[in-house]
């Protein structure tokens with residue numbers, strides 16, 4: 494079956510506090526969006542890409558898309574809405590519910606080639622699908638809502654959910670449309686699939702697959718990319 498890539502890139506990156514969405518900030522003279530798409534293309538050159546962009550996006554340049562087969566869809570209010578828009582566009586073209594869909598945040602330009610290959614091998618062979626994830630290293634505190642520790646969570650068995658996350662088209666579409674209809678907030682694909690009672694595979698990935706979110710993350714991502722290139 495076909496491999497589809499969905500890249501939600503319709504966020505405004507409010508937490509960055511920059512003059513433009515974070516996917517259009519530059520690292521080594523190239524936009525974050527361009528870095529991320531290049532990484533994906535190097536791993537999956539024949540994949541079909543669906544890129545979610547804000548309808549009013551004034552920064553995007555199609556020259557940054559290395560894929561031969563790609564389409565643009567409008568983003569939605571929340572990330573889940575953007576991804577659902579992408580899945581609707583894919584369903585209009587793809588007859589096979591079993592087609593594999595990998596969803597990857599545009600804000601994760603440091604994703605490793607080996608991790609992409611391993612994730613693909615696992616989810617392509619799994620009835621449910623799965624996600625890249627990294628074990629939690631820090632001790633985890635739950636706050637009391639007033640700046641003090643309410644309790645310490647047991648970090649054993651806790652993972653950071655990264656992207657890509659890969660599922661079959663049919664399952665993913667059912668999962669996401671259902672959580673949206675029920676008004677449940679989800680921040681990744683796996684939690685929607687979990688809500689169907691399914692258990693996605695955790696595929697251990699590198700911890701440096703960071704999501705550029707806060708201002709200090711940009712320089713860190715630049716150093717990770719430079720170190721990976723050397």
Ligand code: C5P
Nearest residue numbers: 501502503504570571572575598599600
């Ligand atoms: O804001 P956050 O970093 O969690 O966003 C994760 C990803 O989802 C980013 O790649 C962002 O561009 C994307 N997004 C989107 N549509 C939205 C909100 C976020 O495509 N409405």
